[in-house]
Amino acid sequence: MSQDILLDKTITVDRALGECFAYVADFARVQEWDPGVSRAIRLTEGPPGVGSEYRVVMKAGLSLHYTVVAFETSSRILMTVQSSAFTADEEILFEPAPEGTRIRYIARFRPGLLLGIATRCSPRMMESVGKSAMRGLRAALQDTYTAPSNADRHALGDRLILPGMIRFTRFGYDSARKRWKPVSARLDGKHVLVTGATSGIGLAAAHALASMGAELTLVGRDAGKLSAAVAEISAGSGNSHVHAETADLALMSDVHALAQRLLVQGKPIDALINNAGALFNPRQLTAEGLEKSFALLLLGPYILTERLQPLLAAAGKSRVVNVLSGGMYTQRIRVRDLQSSRGTYSGSVAYARAKRGLMILTEEWARRWRSAGITVNAMHPGWADTPGVESSLPAFRRLTRPVLRTPEQGADTVVWLAAATEAAQVDGQFWLDREPHPSHISAKTRESPEDRAALLAALAGLMADTQAAGQESPPRARKPRN
Numbered sequence: 001m002s003q004d005i006l007l008d009k010t011i012t013v014d015r016a017l018g019e020c021f022a023y024v025a026d027f028a029r030v031q032e033w034d035p036g037v038s039r040a041i042r043l044t045e046g047p048p049g050v051g052s053e054y055r056v057v058m059k060a061g062l063s064l065h066y067t068v069v070a071f072e073t074s075s076r077i078l079m080t081v082q083s084s085a086f087t088a089d090e091e092i093l094f095e096p097a098p099e100g101t102r103i104r105y106i107a108r109f110r111p112g113l114l115l116g117i118a119t120r121c122s123p124r125m126m127e128s129v130g131k132s133a134m135r136g137l138r139a140a141l142q143d144t145y146t147a148p149s150n151a152d153r154h155a156l157g158d159r160l161i162l163p164g165m166i167r168f169t170r171f172g173y174d175s176a177r178k179r180w181k182p183v184s185a186r187l188d189g190k191h192v193l194v195t196g197a198t199s200g201i202g203l204a205a206a207h208a209l210a211s212m213g214a215e216l217t218l219v220g221r222d223a224g225k226l227s228a229a230v231a232e233i234s235a236g237s238g239n240s241h242v243h244a245e246t247a248d249l250a251l252m253s254d255v256h257a258l259a260q261r262l263l264v265q266g267k268p269i270d271a272l273i274n275n276a277g278a279l280f281n282p283r284q285l286t287a288e289g290l291e292k293s294f295a296l297l298l299l300g301p302y303i304l305t306e307r308l309q310p311l312l313a314a315a316g317k318s319r320v321v322n323v324l325s326g327g328m329y330t331q332r333i334r335v336r337d338l339q340s341s342r343g344t345y346s347g348s349v350a351y352a353r354a355k356r357g358l359m360i361l362t363e364e365w366a367r368r369w370r371s372a373g374i375t376v377n378a379m380h381p382g383w384a385d386t387p388g389v390e391s392s393l394p395a396f397r398r399l400t401r402p403v404l405r406t407p408e409q410g411a412d413t414v415v416w417l418a419a420a421t422e423a424a425q426v427d428g429q430f431w432l433d434r435e436p437h438p439s440h441i442s443a444k445t446r447e448s449p450e451d452r453a454a455l456l457a458a459l460a461g462l463m464a465d466t467q468a469a470g471q472e473s474p475p476r477a478r479k480p481r482n
């Protein structure tokens with residue numbers, strides 16, 4: 001009969017008690033801080049609490065089943081652990097300390113035969129496993145990481161078609177993940193606006209941000225889908241600060257009206273996520289006479305972000321995350337044909353050019369708004385299996401489905417850019433899997449300074465025109481210039 005093994009370790013961290021508790025309580029994140037863990041999955045729905053269950057796969061291959069049996073907010077979590085090698089009770093206690101928070105981890109392991117033999121041969125084995133987990137937790141909560149900043153590191157891989165494309169798949173995600181640092185930042189009291197939050201990447205990002213405590217404003221064009229998203233996110237995260245705003249972001253009258261409503265409400269915005277998007281084939285015009293890819297993917301985010309700038313500035317430190325696509329690597333901006341009216345129309349080309357335009361805006365806004373405390377970045381989600389991909393690229397999806405990312409994996413860098421402490425250190429960059437990548441992989445896609453200035457002038461002109469049109473009646477009757 002093997003003897004029980006007892007572990008009792010305490011750390012103290014310079015961090016508020018509530019933040020420490022919330023981070024540890026979200027136990028699926030144990031993989032971020034315990035170096036012995038390869039993967040952790042939440043098996044139950046809803047916010048963490050009594051009855052929450054997790055599967056934790058150790059790097060050594062062992063699979064552990066955790067069940068929360070006691071949960072006292074900001075003070076205590078007790079879990080039972082079942083596995084083929086041992087059973088255990090693990091208790092984590094939290095209390096205020098002069099330096100911040102004291103966290104005590106007490107575990108009683110009841111080893112089976114094999115672990116019993118292993119620990120008799122190596123009596124300090126469990127001790128060192130516990131020690132390294134607590135060291136990892138302290139580092140995660142200290143949160144003093146620096147953001148990766150060298151985009152050129154990836155330039156060659158991005159230029160080579162096959163390695164570049166493999167990075168977009170779930171294999172790219174799995175490989176990058178190994179280099180990531182924990183994100184223990186909390187967003188309680190922060191207001192985050194997510195466009196296109198009713199589906200795919202936007203919905204997944206909203207879920208994650210709500211779990212981190214953010215107050216959310218979800219923007220969508222379908223009121224029914226929006227209220228379903230609000231209910232789903234609130235129930236899943238236990239966060240009741242989730243609001244909805246209806247707007248068709250391909251219609252500039254709706255974009256202006258949305259911006260106006262938010263400005264009147266006056267609530268500072270800590271993060272704006274320009275995510276709404278779609279790919280249009282064949283060429284379509286909106287009721288306002290604008291080509292749809294240009295309207296939804298470039299002019300809409302431009303007007304929304306420009307008009308919300310005062311609310312971003314009012315937050316003190318805020319962030320803008322623009323969701324782009326690797327497709328932009330193939331295109332240069334065409335300032336004289338922003339609405340793809342010349343030559344043969346291709347939805348993918350119009351999409352890629354609009355995303356290229358939003359990359360240019362990312363660089364411009366980052367430079368112009370840095371002094372106002374606004375950090376602006378762009379990202380590529382990789383290839384994620386979302387309703388958008390299913391409806392607009394069915395053949396691509398059939399071919400690539402086994403290697404596509406989940407929406408949550410596609411949303412990861414959105415969440416990291418919006419939340420991670422170190423992500424505020426860099427701006428104006430194009431990110432994939434929490435690492436900066438070059439915004440061009442070919443000199444052919446680089447715009448001239450004249451093109452850049454012309455793009456900004458055209459967008460500003462259209463913003464003024466569409467705003468003026470909205471002040472006349474009827475708001476959608478006038479066709480804007482360009």
Ligand SMILES: NC(=O)c1ccc[n+]([C@@H]2O[C@H](COP(=O)([O-])OP(=O)(O)OC[C@H]3O[C@@H](n4cnc5c(N)ncnc54)[C@H](OP(=O)(O)O)[C@@H]3O)[C@@H](O)[C@H]2O)c1
Binds near residue numbers: 220
């Ligand atoms: N999935 C990928 O592999 C991938 C790759 C590269 C880039 N992206 C980018 O990621 C973003 C999200 O795409 P996704 O794959 O998650 O697609 P998705 O599942 O179709 O989600 C798109 C979201 O945008 C919203 N939307 C579309 N048109 C709108 C409009 N006119 N007004 C307001 N909202 C509108 C959709 O609303 P409804 O629910 O009402 O349709 C939905 O919430 C897009 O910007 C896309 O370009 C995705």
